Amino acid sequence: MKISELVEKTGLKTINDYKDREVESVYISDMVSDIITSAKRNSILITLQTHKSLIAAANLVAAAMIVIVKGRRPNDDVVELATKTGIGLFTSDLDTWTFAKKLTKLGLE
Numbered sequence: 001m002k003i004s005e006l007v008e009k010t011g012l013k014t015i016n017d018y019k020d021r022e023v024e025s026v027y028i029s030d031m032v033s034d035i036i037t038s039a040k041r042n043s044i045l046i047t048l049q050t051h052k053s054l055i056a057a058a059n060l061v062a063a064a065m066i067v068i069v070k071g072r073r074p075n076d077d078v079v080e081l082a083t084k085t086g087i088g089l090f091t092s093d094l095d096t097w098t099f100a101k102k103l104t105k106l107g108l109e
Contacts, residue, residue, distance in 0.1 A: 001107075001108065002020050002021070002022060003019075003023060003064060004020045006023055006044070006065075006103075006108075009106060010092070010102050010103070011092070012067060012090040012092055013092070014090055015068075015074070015088075015089040015090060016079050016083045018083075019086040019088070021042060021064040022064070023065065024040070024041070024042040024043065024064075025042070025044070025108070026044045026103050027039040027040065027043045027045050027063075028045075028046040028096060028100060029045070029047060030048050030049050032057045035047075035054075035058065035063075036057050036060055036061060039058075039061045039063055040061065041061060041062040041063075042062065042064045043061070043063050043064060044064060044066075044067060045058055045063050045066045046067045046069060046096055046099060047067070047068060048070060048072060048096070049068070050068055050073065050074035050075070052077065052078050054066065055081045055082045055085060058087050063087060064088070066082070066087060066089050066090065067090045067091070067092055067099065068089065069094060069095055069096050070092075070093070070094075071091060071093040073091055074089065
């Protein structure tokens with residue numbers, strides 16, 4: 001599923017310009033070290049975190065996008081870094097569990 005299709009189907013709010021890539025899996029974590037060791041290429045990263053290290057970790061594993069839950073938004077410098085790397089940043093007012101259930105219903109795991 002393409003990011004743009006996922007955004008439309010889940011009601012995500014777009015934070016930055018992004019490359020409309022294919023999404024293949026989902027990974028949930030709030031720990032950068034966990035993301036680096038376990039997230040997969042072209043995954044959706046779901047997190048509460050909003051710091052620059054998150055972008056670096058997502059870039060390292062070639063994640064397709066980052067969804068920040070509970071309506072949190074990163075600072076402008078984080079958005080700028082994500083845009084430079086081509087990683088889409090999105091926010092959802094839902095909590096992690098509720099958003100993950102939405103993705104499962106769409107066939108993403």
